[in-house]
Amino acid sequence: MHPAFSVIFLTTLIGTGQGFFLALYTEQVYSVVELLPPQPASFYTLGSAIALAFLIAGLIASFFHLGHPERAWRSAARWRTSWLSREVIVLPALMGAVAAYGLVHYYEWDLNIIGIKTSAHGDLSLVVGAGGTALAFLLFLCTGMIYACIKFLQEWASWLTVFNYTLFGLASGFLLATAYAAYRAPALMYFYGGWTVVATAVVLATRVGSLIRNRRFKHKSTIQTAIGVRHARIVQKSQGFMGGSFNTRDFFHGVAPWLFRWIKWIFLVLVFPVPMALLFAGMIDRSVTLITSAFVIQYLGLLVERWFFFAQANHPQNLYYQTIS
C-alpha cells in the first residue's frame, strides 16, 4: 500500500491523545485509593487540554485524506457494518468526554450538583473519566479493526494489529505524561515512567511478533488464482496501459527494497531503545527537556513505524499490475 500521511498523522496523534488521557485518569483513580498523591484540578484541566489538542490535530489530519471533506458528516451512517464509521462516531465522543473531564475538574464539580453525596473527592470526574476510558479503548479497537478487518490484506488481518495500535498509543501517551509530570508534578514521574517502560516493552514484543508473522505467512492469492489459469509459470506482459493509474499509484509504496528494509530498522531504533535511554537519563536528572525529547523522538519513530505498517501490506490487486507493457 502507498502510505498516506494524513492517516499516519491521524493514527499516531489520536493514539498519543488517547494514551495521555488514560494516563491522567489512571493517576486520578490511584490518588482516590491513596496510592499516589492527589493533584490539583489544574493538573487535570491542563492535561485534558493537551489530550484534546492531540485528538483535534488527529481529526484535522484525517480530513486531508478525504476527497470531499465537506461530506465527512455522512460517514457516521454505516456504523452497523463499517469500522471506519464506528471510528468516526467514537472519536468525537471521546473528544467530548475529554473536554467534559477537563471542565468538571476546572469547575470542581462533583456529584453533589445532581444531589448525590459520596465520600470520594472529585467523584463526578471519576464517572466522566470512566466513560472516557471506555471510549478511549473503544477507539483503539475501531482504529485497529479498520485495518485488521480486511482479510485479504494478510499483513494487517491479525489481532496483533489491534494490540499494536493500542500499545503504541499507550506507550506514547504515557511517555508524554512522564514529561508532563516532570514539568508539573515530579512525584508522578516514576509512576508514569515505569508504565511507559512496561507499555514499550510489551509493544516491542507484539510488534516484533507481527514482523515475524509477516515474514512467515504465505499469501493466499497468487497470479494463478488472480486470473484463474493453473500453470506454474505465468508472466504478465501488459497491464493494459503505459501511464499511471490509481491502481499503480495507491497500492505501491515505490521505495527501493534496500531502503524499505532500512526503514524497519529506523523505526525499531527510534521507537524503542533511543527514547527509553533518554527516559532513563531524564528520570535520573529530573530533566523535562530529556524526557520531552524522548517523547518527540519516539513520536517521529511512530511516524516511521506507521509508514512501514502501510507500506508492508501487499494488496492482492498488485498481482494485476506487475508489468507496464
Next chain:
Amino acid sequence: MTQLALVIDLNVCVGCHACVTSCKEWNTSGAAGYLSDDRPYGQDPTGTFFNRVQTFEVGEFPNTDTVHFPKSCLHCEDPPCVPVCPTGASYKRPEDGIVLVDYDKCIGCKYCAWACPYGVREIDEHQKVMKKCTLCVDRIYDMSVPESERKPACVLACPTNARLFGDVHDPESAVSIAISENGGYALMPEWGTKPANHYLPRRKTRIKIHADELVRADNPLKKEGVLPKPDVKEPSLDDATSW
C-alpha cells in the same frame, strides 16, 4: 432474484481493447459526468477507466499461451467493498445485483478500494469520488434504445463476442449455460466474495487418433496402395467395390 453479470470468454478474446475504449466513450458521456482523462496524448497519460485488458504469458517459450484478460468490477454477490463504506455510498442493488457508487454520498476516503481484492475501483482525480463499472446501468434499462442494444457498451463493442451479458441466477440464461457447459470460473475464490462475473477458460480442440485408425481394418493383405479396380465393363457400386 436477478444477478446481472458478464461472462468473459478468454478462449476468444483477442486483446483488441475495443471494450476498453467503448466503455470509456459511453461512461464519459453520460449523465453521471465525465471520467477523468489527463494528458491522453502527453508524456504521462492517466485517467479513470472501468475496464482494462491485460495480457499474460502462460508457459515457457516455445510452449507459451498468450492470455488476454479483460478486468472490470465483478459485481460480487458478497462484495467486500460495500460493508466497509462509512457513508453507504457504495451499495449493491437488490433488484439486479449491480454494485454501484452513489457519487453524491461518496466522501472519497478510498477505503472501499482497499477492501476490493481485484483493484477495480478507482478514485476520479478531479471529481474526488470512487468510480467503478456500472454494467452500463444507464443503458441496459433505457427504453429509447433498441432492445438488442440494451447491453453494456463493452459487450456491444466486442468483435469476437467474447463478452456475454445476462442474469447468472437464471439457469436457462445464455450466460448460465455458458458457465456450466464451458467450465466458467470466478477470480480469487479464496476470499469468498462470490464474483458474479465469470471467466471461460482457454479451450483446445484436439482430435484423438488411435493407432489402429491409421491402417484400414478391411485390408487383409496389409498392402496400402492403389486398390485393384474392377473392369470398366463390369457393374460397380463405386470406385472400390464391384459386384
